[in-house]
Amino acid sequence: MVLALDVLGTFAFAVNGAFTASRKVRLDIVGILALGIITAVGGGMIRDVVIGDVPPAAFTRWYYLAVAAVGALVAFFISRPPRLLYRSMLVLDAVGLSLFCVVGALKAVEFGLSPAPAIALGAVTAVGGGTIRDVLIGEIPSVLTSGLYAIPALLGASVAVATVGTGVGAAGAVAGAVLCFGIRMVGLRYRLNAPAARHHRDGD
């Protein structure tokens, strides 16, 4: 079950990452493949290198690279997503975000990190791949500037970390993922943003 969700999240991140990249920059098939794969497995690789679980899971379990490559190829061949597909992608991306923040934080706890760093690393797992992609195509990472993306990941990871080892661990992980997903979808629906620094608001 977890594996199926993890693979689904990887696939969603790869398709979404490849679409996002190809909308902004003229890329050949190698570039689209590379950016789709990096979006899908980049966050987990940062997490694994930081906690010392090397080679990272993306390199030791064959299906991560395979699923990510298939996802990027799908994006390459469709290339102009119909509106409905695009919306499904945003939902799938929120699913990936929710799964990766919880899985990342729990893996960090398992490797001995305290709660606060584990929560931070869970969020990095969830947003890291998209951040590397944005840096590579010359964009300021959207997680830094726009809307509720990092905050739901941090909250979801917090719930998962707070409940780990309490006997409701599995339920806590699910609750964390559901919370993250819910906040993210509400944010998308109502275009909510986190508060910005004061001197910028002056200029509005």
Add this chain to the structure above:
Amino acid sequence: MVLALDVLGTFAFAVNGAFTASRKVRLDIVGILALGIITAVGGGMIRDVVIGDVPPAAFTRWYYLAVAAVGALVAFFISRPPRLLYRSMLVLDAVGLSLFCVVGALKAVEFGLSPAPAIALGAVTAVGGGTIRDVLIGEIPSVLTSGLYAIPALLGASVAVATVGTGVGAAGAVAGAVLCFGIRMVGLRYRLNAPAARHHRDGD
């Protein structure tokens, strides 16, 4: 004492990093927090991952993340630093640079690196966080283009590495940090730059 200076350097880097980022890009509070923390702990994390000391100190000693987060929040709420505060920040940033280059180089020696790589890694510790921040906000890292920033870090690390294990180790570390700080302040005062490539000077 070293711990106090290390924490002070982390705080200074976080405030300075958050200020620098928010002057250039419209960021929400998550972006400012993230960039302040990355500026403060990014260099040390690169060092720790490279020498194999994982999870990095920033993730295993709680006060690094906490101090960096407080520093970034201070920058978020002040947002328009008065001139005097801005100058103090430059001095504190030079303190951070001096401490991090020496601490980073000595830690690299401790983990078995030879002098030249240890000196290089000490400088990376000192400039790495700001470099990641600049890349994330779409700026060319200032360490590559402007003034005496990497050179004092390299010199400070060299002094510390040259004197380690000679019986004057502690004094050597202090001398390295003081040298780095002194050159950096002279460079700031007189706006000194390192020599640039010839064909660029032709165009001046």
Add this chain to the structure above:
Amino acid sequence: MVLALDVLGTFAFAVNGAFTASRKVRLDIVGILALGIITAVGGGMIRDVVIGDVPPAAFTRWYYLAVAAVGALVAFFISRPPRLLYRSMLVLDAVGLSLFCVVGALKAVEFGLSPAPAIALGAVTAVGGGTIRDVLIGEIPSVLTSGLYAIPALLGASVAVATVGTGVGAAGAVAGAVLCFGIRMVGLRYRLNAPAARHHRDGD
């Protein structure tokens, strides 16, 4: 022999990296040195951190940093490469690409990676340094957008990985490097590109 080729590849990448960087951005000598060295050793460092061989070879074998620094200094002092030298550089860069993809993939196999991840990591070894350089100077990495650069690296690594442990290992490694070099030179000669996404071609 392998060592000589490895050092030659490092030198070529450092000169080429420093030239490329200084053509695009106004850099001082520290920036040119840093970017030349990063271009030369960056890909290998990513590989070593990912497979867990830390500290990376670039930090434990003194000649990598030394050769890379000399290469970058050569670029700094020449700064306006004559046409002939520039062409030699492209050839040397193709040599570096061919050597690094094979050496990187074989090292990944040696550290226990399966064929597909090892091939991917071989290509990352070959293109990683130039990618970091491009990100640092604010360019979209050329490997993502232009021509046959990643594909020959992937093919060369594939040949090397496919033949490792078959008794023709050394010949297979040479064949992989020669294949990569040949495709790269043909691509340079005829300005071949990988296929781009469909909706971009529509606009042409």
